[in-house]
Amino acid sequence: MAEAQAVINSTAKKYFAGAADSTIRKRLLLALLNKHGRISFGATGYDCTWLVEFAQPPVQSHGASSEYEFSEHDVYRSLNIDWRGYVATDKMDEKNRLMNSDPVAMVNRYKRIIPNLRKSLDDHFHGELYIDGNQTGNENRLHGMLSFAGNTTTISADLVAQPDDTYAGKVTNLGNQGGSWSSDLSTSPNNGVATDWPDGNGTPEYDYITPVLVNTTSSNWGTGSTDWEVNCGRILRRTTTWLTKNGGTDGRPTVYMMANDLFNSYQDYQESRFRNIIPHTEARELGFPDALNQDGVMVKYEFDVKASEFWGVNVHQMQLESLDDVLFGVRGPHYDIKSDATLFKAGFFGNMRFNPKYFAFGKGYA
Numbered sequence: 001m002a003e004a005q006a007v008i009n010s011t012a013k014k015y016f017a018g019a020a021d022s023t024i025r026k027r028l029l030l031a032l033l034n035k036h037g038r039i040s041f042g043a044t045g046y047d048c049t050w051l052v053e054f055a056q057p058p059v060q061s062h063g064a065s066s067e068y069e070f071s072e073h074d075v076y077r078s079l080n081i082d083w084r085g086y087v088a089t090d091k092m093d094e095k096n097r098l099m100n101s102d103p104v105a106m107v108n109r110y111k112r113i114i115p116n117l118r119k120s121l122d123d124h125f126h127g128e129l130y131i132d133g134n135q136t137g138n139e140n141r142l143h144g145m146l147s148f149a150g151n152t153t154t155i156s157a158d159l160v161a162q163p164d165d166t167y168a169g170k171v172t173n174l175g176n177q178g179g180s181w182s183s184d185l186s187t188s189p190n191n192g193v194a195t196d197w198p199d200g201n202g203t204p205e206y207d208y209i210t211p212v213l214v215n216t217t218s219s220n221w222g223t224g225s226t227d228w229e230v231n232c233g234r235i236l237r238r239t240t241t242w243l244t245k246n247g248g249t250d251g252r253p254t255v256y257m258m259a260n261d262l263f264n265s266y267q268d269y270q271e272s273r274f275r276n277i278i279p280h281t282e283a284r285e286l287g288f289p290d291a292l293n294q295d296g297v298m299v300k301y302e303f304d305v306k307a308s309e310f311w312g313v314n315v316h317q318m319q320l321e322s323l324d325d326v327l328f329g330v331r332g333p334h335y336d337i338k339s340d341a342t343l344f345k346a347g348f349f350g351n352m353r354f355n356p357k358y359f360a361f362g363k364g365y366a
Contacts, residue, residue, distance in 0.1 A: 027126050028300050031286045032254060032315045043321040048083060048351050050319075051076040054177055054208035077177070077208070079168035079353070081143050083323060084133065086125065087347030088117040092333075094340045117346055121328055127304035129352060130311070134166070145311060148172055148356040151213050152192065154365035157220050159189040159238070160198060161213035161365045167356060172210050179205030187220070198242040211356040212242050212312070217364035228308070229265035233273075236266075236294045239312050239360045247358050250316060255283075255291075255298035258310035258362075263301035266292070312360030322350040 033039050055075045133143035150165030150172070165172040174181070174197060181195040181202030188194055195202070198212050214235060221231040228235075236256060244252045258266070270277045270292065280298040283291030291300040297312075305311060322329075332344040 026122075028255065028283060028286065028288045028291060028298070029129065029257060029302070029313065029315070030126065030320075031288070033318070033320055035286065036315050038315055038318060039320045039322070039327070041322045041325050041327075043083075043323050043350060047080055048321060048353055049078060049080045050353055051078055052209060052355050052357075053204070055179075055203070055205050077170060079170060079209075081133070081168050081351055081353065083349060084140055084142050084351050085347060085349035086121065086128075086141075087345055088120050089346075090117060090344045091336075091339070091341040092344075094342075097342055117344075118328075121346065121348070125348060130304050130306075133351075142352050143168070143354075144352060145313075145354065145359060145361070148209075148211055148354065148359075149213060149361045151365065154215055155191055156226075156366045157187075157218065158191055158215050158366065159218050159220055160193075161215055162190050162192045163210045163213055167209065168353070170209050172356060174210055175206050177205045177208060179203040179207075181206045198246055207246060207357060209356050212239060212246075212360040213365070214239055214312075214360055214362035215365040216308070216310075216362045217366065228262060229269050232262070232266045232269050233294075235362065236297070236299070239362065240295055240297055243312060243314070243358060243360055247314075251314065251358050253297050253312040253358075253360065254315045255300060255313050256294065256310055257300055257302040257305055257313055259305045259307045260301045260303075261307055262310055263299070266299060309361070309363040312362070314355075314358040317355040317358035319353050320350070321353065322348065324349060 030039075053075055054077045057075060128142040129144050130146060131138060131141055131144040132146035132149075133139075133141055134147050148165055148167035150163070151161040152164040154161040163172045163174060170176075174193060174195075179202060181197045182200035183195045185196045185199060188196065189199055190197075197207060216228055216231070216235055217226045219226055221234050223230050223234070225231060239256075240253060267277065278293045279289055280291045280293040283289075283298045283300065288300065291298045293299070302311075328346050328348055330344075330346045333342045334344075335341075336343050
């Protein structure tokens with residue numbers, strides 16, 4: 001039996017290493033994270049903590065007789081979330097073990113079981129990148145992107161919703177850490193905000209942890225329509241401008257991940273205006289030839305994004321952290337005398353972390 005378990009253990013670990021690779025390769029977002037070094041292993045510590053820049057040191061004007069002022073400047077804020085995890089399990093009771101005691105028989109048995117565990121982890125894991133880890137009932141699930149995308153009341157004329165959420169111990173509301181923003185436009189992108197944000201300009205403190213929440217059904221996109229297929233080009237171009245302008249050179253989104261219904265309408269929009277629909281080169285090189293190109297940003301449908309929603313994702317401003325030295329850690333098989341069974345477990349322990357300022361979320365808010 002020791003020989004059989006050794007063979008099974010080696011086979012299982014090898015299989016799940018391949019499973020993790022398969023999971024990454026078959027999902028564009030994970031493939032991008034992997035390519036750009038945004039998946040890390042062997043994380044340690046009681047919780048997941050990182051710093052984001054919320055302000056900049058002041059710049060002084062130089063005068064012939066002036067003296068420079070020197071002081072320490074606190075320009076970072078610490079964000080903190082706990083570690084979360086998922087497991088998929090299987091077992092073989094002692095009777096079945098004896099019936100399959102030949103090493104080949106046992107390995108073949110697990111060759112039938114392991115693909116199901118892998119598929120379950122694969123399908124479940126990627127969808128967690130989009131959930132709200134702060135929502136009641138999600139206390140043990142990942143802090144996905146919805147964790148920072150809460151909002152207050154939005155009216156139909158608003159181009160953007162007003163952010164209102166708490167993420168990693170910090171409030172996402174505009175101006176929560178002070179700062180200021182221009183108010184020169186005759187019509188604010190959001191009536192409740194009453195500044196030009198995300199248009200205009202201001203100080204970094206004003207929106208240092210604030211995502212852009214795009215109202216896709218706004219009546220103010222300038223076409224006389226609230227329909228996505230009519231406005232999608234304007235919506236995505238404007239969102240790219242907002243993120244890039246306010247986030248600087250690091251702010252440009254990498255990809256727009258959207259629900260299938262939005263993507264289909266976006267394809268129709270492209271087809272009606274351009275002779276050729278242009279694929280995105282980087283996505284095609286990663287094995288996703290169906291990803292399109294909008295002003296240099298990938299556009300891709302995503303199974304796990306809810307109907308009529310999209311995400312503007314900046315892979316350079318997020319990190320998938322695993323506490324293990326692999327994506328899916330494997331434990332077992334181990335004999336448990338209490339259950340009189342051989343137990344097997346595979347799973348992930350870690351979390352996702354983001355800098356919300358560099359992300360956008362779009363849906364019909366009003």
